Amino acid sequence: MASAAPQHPPVRLTVLSGPSGVGKGTVVAEVRRRHPEVWVSVSATTRPPRPGEVDGVHYHFVSDAEFDRLIADDGLLEWAEYAGNRYGTPAAPVRERLAAGAPALLEIELQGARQVRARDTDAQLVFLAPPSWGELVSRLAGRGSEPAAVQERRLAIAQAELDAAGEFDVVVVNDDVVRAADELVGLLTAPSSGSLRSGGASE
Numbered sequence: 001m002a003s004a005a006p007q008h009p010p011v012r013l014t015v016l017s018g019p020s021g022v023g024k025g026t027v028v029a030e031v032r033r034r035h036p037e038v039w040v041s042v043s044a045t046t047r048p049p050r051p052g053e054v055d056g057v058h059y060h061f062v063s064d065a066e067f068d069r070l071i072a073d074d075g076l077l078e079w080a081e082y083a084g085n086r087y088g089t090p091a092a093p094v095r096e097r098l099a100a101g102a103p104a105l106l107e108i109e110l111q112g113a114r115q116v117r118a119r120d121t122d123a124q125l126v127f128l129a130p131p132s133w134g135e136l137v138s139r140l141a142g143r144g145s146e147p148a149a150v151q152e153r154r155l156a157i158a159q160a161e162l163d164a165a166g167e168f169d170v171v172v173v174n175d176d177v178v179r180a181a182d183e184l185v186g187l188l189t190a191p192s193s194g195s196l197r198s199g200g201a202s203e
């Protein structure tokens with residue numbers, strides 16, 4: 001006899017990381033344009049909004065005190081400091097999503113990806129890589145959302161992030177947005193064998 005079926009088809013948490021300016025936001029937007037059913041976590045951050053960013057849509061923009069409170073209340077699945085600001089994944093929506101049997105996507109940086117890996121060995125870690133270093137530099141500069149000094153800081157972090165690409169399960173090269181989005185969609189719908197363990201955030 002077959003063993004008891006799971007309550008819902010196994011789903012997995014997918015993490016997308018990659019250096020600033022590689023095109024994470026652009027590729028995720030393309031995935032959602034074609035697959036509106038793909039659920040993407042909205043992070044909390046102490047970074048100020050860029051022009052056009054909407055609170056609750058792109059990020060939950062919070063004060064330092066509010067971020068402290070999220071940590072103290074065990075409300076974050078993971079969090080990290082990046083280029084002088086803090087970023088974290090609200091835990092409850094991710095747990096609800098996975099409990100409902102639906103896949104969840106986090107777009108977070110390297111330290112956060114490592115925390116997710118430590119907590120959930122079944123999570124799928126995807127690294128979005130630039131076709132070349134020169135292309136990364138020109139994309140970040142071309143976006144024009146940060147002053148030169150901030151771009152320099154992000155590029156210094158990017159060097160270390162590229163060195164860590166081998167820690168990820170899959171590397172997707174963002175040479176072309178549509179092609180990279182296709183690859184990501186394939187990974188999001190790939191079968192898995194488990195789901196997020198229960199338990200609170202502890203970092």
Ligand SMILES: Nc1nc2c(ncn2[C@@H]2O[C@H](COP(=O)(O)OP(=O)(O)O)[C@@H](O)[C@H]2O)c(=O)[nH]1
Nearest residue numbers: 020021043079080082087088089107108109112
């Ligand atoms: N650990 C962690 N990193 C995050 C989270 N949200 C966003 N990030 C990452 O923080 C970094 C900076 O994000 P942002 O300031 O929006 O810049 P951008 O990614 O260059 O547009 C990026 O690598 C994001 O992937 C989060 O909830 N947790």
Ligand SMILES: Nc1ncnc2c1ncn2[C@@H]1O[C@H](COP(=O)(O)OP(=O)(O)O)[C@@H](O)[C@H]1O
Nearest residue numbers: 020021022023024025026139143174175176177
């Ligand atoms: N495949 C690509 N080819 C050319 N330009 C791209 C590509 N993907 C993204 N870009 C551009 O690179 C810049 C950075 O993309 P963005 O999505 O903001 O990166 P990230 O979220 O990783 O910081 C944007 O100006 C975007 O239009």
